[in-house]
Amino acid sequence: MRHPAVLADLRAKIARIEGVCARHDVLPFGVDAVDSRLPGGGIATGALHEIAGSPELADDASATIFLAGILARTEGPVFWCLRWRDLFAPALHLAGLHPDRVIHVEAGSDTNVLLAMEECLRHPGLAGVVGEVSKYSTTASKRLQLAAETSGVPAFVFRRTCKADQAAEGTAAVTRWRITASPSEDLGIPSLGRPRWRVSLERVRGGNPHFWILEGCDATGRIALPAALVDRPVAQEDRQAAA
């Protein structure tokens, strides 16, 4: 029973039972530290994901780029359903998401955003569907999850101005992320380095919550581990070995 193939088979079976990425691909971040914590090794397509910032505008801005980074590494059109009009397209482009790929839907209200999302999710072949809402119910999350599972399109609900201690309602989303800004490295010159985020995976079906300090998206939407931290796991292992 120690045979790796058996283990892999069992894992796949459990994943199928849990309905996680049973039929669809995953979108890896390309950062092992993150991908290894996610079942399937990345963001599951054909599933609903929840992303939140905080009431601070800068945190919502970070979450926006985190999301844009995920979508930048896909192919095909993206539908971005909005309630607010504060999304600034040039920044998406800087994260690698080309403006020609993004179709904005100004739906006007939470209900309409969710309606628009569901409609989009019925169309296979989209790279992703994003909906910005302030509140949404468990029922709505179930509907979106079902629609996403049927079409294989990844769905992202972006909960705007979402407080950290806000009692999270039950949700059918496969993952729930919270992105907040984190102090970046001081370059010692009057200039700014690559932004850093505190990316916390608050909930993941078939996995454990975790958080990372990560460096923000580059021009192709890739996130990275900060250079100072890359070596840390090795150091820890050394310490463990010593002990």
Next chain:
Amino acid sequence: MRRKTGKPRPDGGAPARPLVTAIPDHGRRIVAAVDGEARALGIRPGMTITKARAFAPELDVVDAEPDADFEGLRRLALWAGARYSPVVAPDPPDGLWLDITGCAARFSTERALLKDLHRRTAAFGLALQIAVADTAGCAHAVARYVPAGRPVTIEPGAHRKAMALLPIRALRLPPADVEALRKLGFERVEQLIGAPRGPLAKRFGRELHRRLDQAFGTLPEPIEPIFPEQLPRTRRGFMEPIATAEAFAQVIGDLARDIADQLGRLGKGARRLDCYFHRVDGQVQAIRVGTAAPTRDPKHLAKLLAAKIETIEPGLGIEAMTLVAPLIEVQALRQGESLESLTRRGPDLPALVDTLANRFGQRSLHRTVPRAGAMPERSVAITPALRQPDGATWSDELPRPSRMLARPEPVDVIALLPDDAPRLFVWRGKRYRVTQGDGPERLQGEWWRDGGIEGETPLSVRDYYQVETEAGGRYWLFRLGDGVHAATGSMRWFIHGAFA
């Protein structure tokens, strides 16, 4: 509902002399229509030409051509039908009915729709008066007896009050009846409201109260819409009236198949579809859907229409339905079309865009493209979602925030040096301590513009700074003015957005 009166001038040029048109009537000629100058002289339709000449001996008299006038009216109606509302009808001799219920979405507000209609119709060289009211009768009366010169809107529910103040003539009664009522002391509509109906009906017949009830909305007054000819059209009549959404959806499916067949024979695709529901009481309701690209896929068309069924009031039932494609464009058959659609894996974008656009409005669906604009808020333009992309993007060099405030908000700032990034700023009552900063990026205002910020300070200059706060949040602040010339700005600080 709205009523518009247009009086076409028989000749194109502006007549210097007063002009009237004449029609024969019992062996004499009477005035049919007058222009502004003739009206100013006191000449009114219905006068004899001889009498009119007494007012203005130099009067130009042209024979009226009622048939040509009606044809002109019909053409105007079709134009308005294509642009404003699916339910339009000419109202001879000089009026036009438009049922604009639920049609304002394209223009964002009803006011904007009216303004557009007024402006465009006036540009045709027509004198017009627009009135909007709950009932056709009220709109008819207000358009003719409230010469405001601009569109008049009678607010919902106020038609009763509006009618009460109007003269009896406004009720569309035969002139003899109006005269007789006047002799009895009835001058205005409000006097009729309280008057006992029996004696009046005995003297004037049922017409009087029918018109009164129509104006007040207690009797329905359907508008029978006209359609452009030679366009794909299909109709289904029912033995029994239908009233359920499921039944409508079924019929819409049948109609869509018929119209798709017709479109296929023409080699065209529909850009717009109007579906008319004929109610048993004679009312006609309509739903209109548009498509982003010509299409004749019956399933897609039926789906677009079915999404709007809920706007239909079936009342006692619908006895017939008509589907018209008023806007069609060439949709060529492509070689191997069916094969391609079978093997194609990509999403059916036009179908999705249409569905969303018909639900949330054509304007709410867009892509963004770069625009040459000095200020960041003007660097983004929107373009229809299905426009062929040209790959243009913004500069990769300049940092731009992912969340942008609609209007820059003033912040209080402490900076060590005037040209330095601030060390602390207060925004929305919260204090942010800045740890690092980058800047400035100087943007010069578009001095040639009249509106916006440059309207007041044409030489305005903004110095943008990226700052990072203690918590790591990055914000985009700017200072108005270059710090040397007062004309470039007030040196006040604003916040404009937040970075990742």
